Amino acid sequence: xxxxxxxxxxxxxxxxxxxxxxxxxxxxxxxxxxxxxxxxxxxxxxxxxxxxxxxxxxxxxxxxxxxxxxxxxxxxxxxxxxxxxxxxxxxxxxxxxxxxxxxxxxxxxxxxxxxxxxxxxxxxxxxxxxxxxxxxxxxxxxxxxxxxxxxxxxxxxxxxxxxxxxxxxxxxxx
Numbered sequence: 001x002x003x004x005x006x007x008x009x010x011x012x013x014x015x016x017x018x019x020x021x022x023x024x025x026x027x028x029x030x031x032x033x034x035x036x037x038x039x040x041x042x043x044x045x046x047x048x049x050x051x052x053x054x055x056x057x058x059x060x061x062x063x064x065x066x067x068x069x070x071x072x073x074x075x076x077x078x079x080x081x082x083x084x085x086x087x088x089x090x091x092x093x094x095x096x097x098x099x100x101x102x103x104x105x106x107x108x109x110x111x112x113x114x115x116x117x118x119x120x121x122x123x124x125x126x127x128x129x130x131x132x133x134x135x136x137x138x139x140x141x142x143x144x145x146x147x148x149x150x151x152x153x154x155x156x157x158x159x160x161x162x163x164x165x166x167x168x169x170x171x172x173x174x
Contacts, residue, residue, distance in 0.1 A: 008171055010044060013037055014154075028154055028173070030125055034069065042073050044170040045151055053168075057148055058118035059083055063109070063136050064090075067124035070153065074123060083120065083145075085109045085136050096142055100135040109135050117144035127152045127167060130160035137165055 013036060015029040033041050046054075059081040062071030068084070075082050088097060088108050097110040109132070122136050133150055140147050149166040158174045 008044075010037060010041065010153075010171060014171075028126060028156075030066070030153060033153075038073065041070070041153065041170075042077060045070060045074060045153065046077070048168045048170050049151065050168070053121070053149065054078055054080070056119055057121045059120055061085060061120045061122045061136060061140060061145075061147075063122065063124040063132060066126075067122075070125060070151075071123035074151075083111065083115060083118070083140075085111050085139065096139055098135050098139055100131045102129070102131055107132070109139060111139045111143050113143055115143065115145075117146070119146045119148050121148055122150045122165075124150070124152050126154045126156065127163070127169070128156045128159045130163060133163065 010033060013032040015032060017027040017029050019025065020027040057080060060071045060075050061083045062068045063085045064087055071082055084091065086109070088110055091110050091112050094113040095110040096113045097108050099106060099108045120140055122133060124133060127133055127150070137147050147165050149168055150163065151168045153169070154171045154173060155167060155169040156173050
């Protein structure tokens with residue numbers, strides 16, 4: 001599900017960095033958007049969501065690191081709470097964790113394992129191979145949360161298979 005277009009004005013502020021963080025990877029640098037267009041980005045993310053979805057969401061799940069930025073700004077605008085998914089050792093126990101593969105290595109995410117179940121929306125910057133977001137989805141489900149969808153700024157559609165939850169995005173790249 002998308003409200004995306006390659007002609008979207010936000011594309012003009014995204015810089016593509018070839019061979020970063022390793023050869024063969026094109027890195028989409030969204031930091032210029034955060035410097036100069038943060039309100040437009042938050043507006044566009046909200047516009048990407050179906051009408052009424054946020055009425056059913058209890059809280060947003062922010063995925064470290066850049067997902068923290070978007071989820072925090074969205075939560076503040078919408079009056080929603082946050083659940084943080086962090087790198088190991090950053091959350092107080094009890095936590096559940098899961099390791100996963102990235103396009104350029106491996107990582108692990110943790111979630112607090114003692115929170116009341118909630119209907120959640122996962123929020124991150126980019127959907128690439130899907131490893132981080134699938135791990136986030138699995139961790140949320142294992143903690144008793146119902147994942148109602150995923151919101152990302154940019155979906156790299158050719159790098160992942162069909163995602164097991166609805167994906168809402170502003171921009172797409174092939």
